[in-house]
Amino acid sequence: MNHEVSPADYKDLVLFLATAGIVAPLFKRLRINPILGFLLAGVILGPFGLGRLIGVAPWLDYVTVDNPDEIGQLAEFGVVFLLFMIGLELSWERLRLLRKYVFGLGAAQVIGCSLALGAVAMMLGQTPVAALAIGSALTLSSTAIAVPVLAERKRLHAEGGRATFSVLLFQDLAVAPILITLAILGRGHGEFDARGLLALLPAAVGLGVIVLVGRLALRPMMRSVAKAKSEEMFMAACLLVIISAGLVSSLSGLSMALGAFVAGVLLAETEYRHEVEVKIEPFKGLLLSLFFVSLGIRLDLSLLAASPVLVLGTAVGLVVIKAAMVFGLGRLFGLSNRASGEAALALAAGGEFAFVLLANAMDAEVVEPAVGQAVLVAATLTMFLIPALTAFGARLGRKAPAETTEAPDGVDLSVEEMKGQVLVVGFGRVGRLVGEMLDRHDLPWIAIDRDPRLVEQGRRAGHRVYFGDASRVELLERCGLDHARAVVVTMDGPEAAEAVVAAARGHRPDLTIVARARDARHAARLYELGATDAVPETIEASLQLSEAVLVDIGVPMGLVIASIHERRDEYRKVLNRPDALGGRRRRLRDAG
Numbered sequence: 001m002n003h004e005v006s007p008a009d010y011k012d013l014v015l016f017l018a019t020a021g022i023v024a025p026l027f028k029r030l031r032i033n034p035i036l037g038f039l040l041a042g043v044i045l046g047p048f049g050l051g052r053l054i055g056v057a058p059w060l061d062y063v064t065v066d067n068p069d070e071i072g073q074l075a076e077f078g079v080v081f082l083l084f085m086i087g088l089e090l091s092w093e094r095l096r097l098l099r100k101y102v103f104g105l106g107a108a109q110v111i112g113c114s115l116a117l118g119a120v121a122m123m124l125g126q127t128p129v130a131a132l133a134i135g136s137a138l139t140l141s142s143t144a145i146a147v148p149v150l151a152e153r154k155r156l157h158a159e160g161g162r163a164t165f166s167v168l169l170f171q172d173l174a175v176a177p178i179l180i181t182l183a184i185l186g187r188g189h190g191e192f193d194a195r196g197l198l199a200l201l202p203a204a205v206g207l208g209v210i211v212l213v214g215r216l217a218l219r220p221m222m223r224s225v226a227k228a229k230s231e232e233m234f235m236a237a238c239l240l241v242i243i244s245a246g247l248v249s250s251l252s253g254l255s256m257a258l259g260a261f262v263a264g265v266l267l268a269e270t271e272y273r274h275e276v277e278v279k280i281e282p283f284k285g286l287l288l289s290l291f292f293v294s295l296g297i298r299l300d301l302s303l304l305a306a307s308p309v310l311v312l313g314t315a316v317g318l319v320v321i322k323a324a325m326v327f328g329l330g331r332l333f334g335l336s337n338r339a340s341g342e343a344a345l346a347l348a349a350g351g352e353f354a355f356v357l358l359a360n361a362m363d364a365e366v367v368e369p370a371v372g373q374a375v376l377v378a379a380t381l382t383m384f385l386i387p388a389l390t391a392f393g394a395r396l397g398r399k400a401p402a403e404t405t406e407a408p409d410g411v412d413l414s415v416e417e418m419k420g421q422v423l424v425v426g427f428g429r430v431g432r433l434v435g436e437m438l439d440r441h442d443l444p445w446i447a448i449d450r451d452p453r454l455v456e457q458g459r460r461a462g463h464r465v466y467f468g469d470a471s472r473v474e475l476l477e478r479c480g481l482d483h484a485r486a487v488v489v490t491m492d493g494p495e496a497a498e499a500v501v502a503a504a505r506g507h508r509p510d511l512t513i514v515a516r517a518r519d520a521r522h523a524a525r526l527y528e529l530g531a532t533d534a535v536p537e538t539i540e541a542s543l544q545l546s547e548a549v550l551v552d553i554g555v556p557m558g559l560v561i562a563s564i565h566e567r568r569d570e571y572r573k574v575l576n577r578p579d580a581l582g583g584r585r586r587r588l589r590d591a592g
Helices: 007-029 034-045 058-063 068-088 092-097 099-123 128-139 143-152 159-187 194-227 231-251 256-268 273-297 301-306 308-332 337-347 353-363 369-383 386-398 415-419 429-440 452-460 473-478 494-507 520-529 537-552 557-575 577-582 584-591
Strands: 422-425 445-449 465-467 486-489 512-517 533-536
Touching: 007 034, 007 068, 007 273, 034 143, 034 273, 034 386, 068 143, 068 231, 068 256, 068 273, 092 099, 099 128, 099 159, 099 308, 128 308, 128 353, 128 369, 143 159, 143 273, 143 337, 143 386, 159 256, 159 337, 159 353, 159 386, 194 231, 194 256, 194 452, 231 256, 231 273, 256 273, 273 465, 273 473, 301 308, 301 369, 308 337, 308 369, 337 386, 353 369, 422 429, 429 445, 445 452, 452 465, 473 494, 486 494, 494 512, 494 520, 512 520, 520 533, 520 537, 533 537, 537 557
Parallel strands: 422 445, 422 486, 445 465, 486 512, 512 533
Antiparallel strands: none
16 A cells, blocks of 8 residues: 655654754764764754744744654664673673672662662652652663763773773663562552562563573574675674564563663674674664754753752752762772762763653652652753763873773773784684784784684684674774784785775774785785785795795705795885885875
């Protein structure tokens, strides 16, 4: 059946895409965090912004969002994809190392801040149950805003950044128990019924199913899709994993974001993690932008005008109390003053889950709607401060005299180890031999290949081999290109090798790049693209044959080796002639 297309059906989508295309470049040019731009755009385009003026100027209907609830539902996937990407950067081992901060500092923050904020709410006239609901909602901070800002400033793996992430992770874990507790208290009119704890059983079963299925089926499924050598199918498989895990988690009473996080942790232990990161990054960025717009849309500025003292007082009190509590708990758990301050500022504001908890509390008639809406406006206002607070905290943390080593997103290596590693692109027979020689000299290395069979063989042998297309600089970055000692390109495809050399040289003008060439012409082309050394197979085979015959007929070994090296240098000068004449390589080095 044909359906007549109406421009109004796509108005909200067009408005969002236009916002994304204008806000992000504009705010980056102004050196202002784009998150603030999306939040402000949401306020302007929402029903509480320009939407209030439609009666005076009807044409404004064309530039306002009609269905904020629909946008909000789609925008929630921004947090889902964010938690999945965070999970990809972790592993069970890293989570085990963070257990002190996750289950110690995180639990203390949730309990301590809930009680402190709840006590303030009771002093302001709220019932104990309403005060607990408000305190629990305001305790939760914004993963969707704080984590991207920390990652952008390379603070996610610093001491304060790790503590911040650990607390945010526990908060995500605590959402389901808090919701269940509030529901029990609401039904029991403030009296706790222990039988309600059975409601946690589905959540535990759901997490168990995600972990079990992930352990048994994830790697075989990704390997099967990778063998198909289809970019579209691989992307579809990634989306299937995220959405399926999120739905199972949601059906179990947990948040979709938590299920996606667990799926990410499971995939982090596989050879496909970096390729998955590259595929999912655009979806995460776009959906997170939509999420920030949706937060701005929900901000009802009329409540701020009607009750400025209540709203602003709540916002200021929230930031001060949470910052003080987190700082004190950080010091109690052994964090330095600067790291505690960095975590306190990043966690001081409200978060996206406050909307979920307070909406449920208002539906259950635990919190009065007028009070709940005022608290939500206050929490939203504090979220506007997160980029500035987190940036100030990051600047404070960088001044620490003894800072913990940081690592780029997605790499389980310290910076010191990454500075000495070699990237081996291609793990066939040549790549394996290169790896063996690097091992003999105790040099760390990591390999990348697009053949899942070769990747699997390398992983079984205990090597760090990852699946992916190394011609994309995003993948090379996630594998440590910024800190690599050298890149060795061993691929037998001329075009593929050229693409890798060009991508690596474009990103790191100072990097040592050694590439395998098919013949002399191909070697000259690789030199032109910026290879430090190109090794033609035909010439090297000729030199090795010459060496063998000369030694076998009795020519002294020393003379043979010297003559072979001399001839190799002559070949290199000839092959590198375009570079010497045009000065390309010299310009590349000067640019670095």
